[in-house]
Amino acid sequence: MSATQPFAFVPTGPGELPAATLDRADRLRTDDAALDALWADARVLLLDAEGRALVDEHGLPAAPRGVELSGGAGGSGMATFLGLAADGQAWFSLDAELAAYTAPGTLDVRSAAAAWPMQEAAAFAQARAMQHWHQRHRHCGACGAHNRVERGGWLRRCGGCGIEHYPRTDPAVIVAVSDGERLLLGRQAGWPAGRYSVIAGFVEPGESLEQAVAREVEEETGLAIARCHYRASQPWPFPGTLMLGFFADAIAGEPRPSDELEDVRWFDVDSIADARRREQAGDDSKAALRLSPSLSISRWLLEQWLLEQWLAERMAAAS
Known part of the structure; x- marks a missing residue:
């Protein structure tokens, strides 16, 4: 996993942990004085109303220090505390409309995943998911009163009935289904x-x-599975999903696409390996099979399945 694939956050081997990002420092979220003290020297990611980050002339995050934003309506009390970097520097995110600050351009979170360093891109993913939640929870779902922001942006408390609203993440499963020799893939x-x-x-x-x-x-797909096992997870901030990756063994049969899929079919090792080679050579624009982007867990699962098939072939040949 490279430093420009921050959304993968998947282990590269047994027992390994994902690459370090920000320490979310939950202990500081209830300490308004501490957050205020951190604000002046903090890096602040600024997001526009569409969730794009303000960037400099090189396409990198225009993340000014908090003290540079003193002319705007926002401060640590209006920002979301993202956490602390390894050097102790705090990171916040703030709606750009609250900051008296201009930048040459903007960049969406998917593009940033392929271009920014791990820490900055992961912070952007976190900030975008939190912004999306705030935009949709300004008012209480129980009584309709305004929700005020607390805990460094990680809690909205209803000013009417007092209900606490916390950020939510939607779990989704993503599964590499195999019949032992082929991988099941579908397309929308x-x-x-x-x-x-x-x-x-x-x-x-x-x-x-x-x-x-x-x-x-x-x-x-119309297929039943005999067993499945968990492999890895990936935050997917489009806008706030946690992808939980599995391998599964299918009971024999031919797939049929549902209303959600245009097509679903089995692909053997050679077909997938050929698609991979074409992609690496930049010659996949008219290929019969094009693989999912490298920053996604869907691609990671496919690569892991392919690796295990190759290892199994080598072991069989050596025996």
Whole structure:
């Protein structure tokens, strides 16, 4: 995993932990005085109303220090505290409209994932997800009164009935389904020509992750699975999903696409390896199979399956 793939956050080997990002420092969220003291020297990510980050002339984050934003309406009390870097510097995010600050341009979070260093891109993903939550929870869902911001931006408390509203993350399963020799991939109608990916869907209330895997595979492909096991997870801030990656073994059969998929089919190792080579050579624009982007967990699962198939072939050849 490279430093320009911050959304992967997946282990690269047994027992390994994801690369370090900000320390979210929950202990400081209730300490308004501490947050105020950190604000002056903090880096502040500024996001426009569409969730794009303000950037400098090089396309990197225009993250001014808090003291540079003193002319605007925002301060630490209006910002979301993102956490502390390894050197102790605080990071906040703030709506750009509250800051008396201009920048040459803006960049969306997906583009930043491919261009920014790990720490900055991960902070942007966190900031975008939090901004989306704040935009949709200005008023209480129980009584309609205004929700005031507390805990460094991580709590909205209703000014009427007092209910506490916390940020939410929507869990979704994403699964690489195999019959032992082939990988099951599907495509949606709006995707680029030839683009296929592994199967995914949201977890429903009252459902375990394993039940969600079995249900989504059956609903989208018509196939039943015999077993599944968890592999890795990935935050997906579009706008606030946690992708939970699985491998699953399918019971024999031919897939059929659901209403959500335009096509679903089995692909063997050679087909996937050829698509991978074409992509690396920049020759996949008209390929029959184009793989999902490298920053996504869908691609990571595919790469892991391909690696395990190659290892199995080598072991079989050596025995």
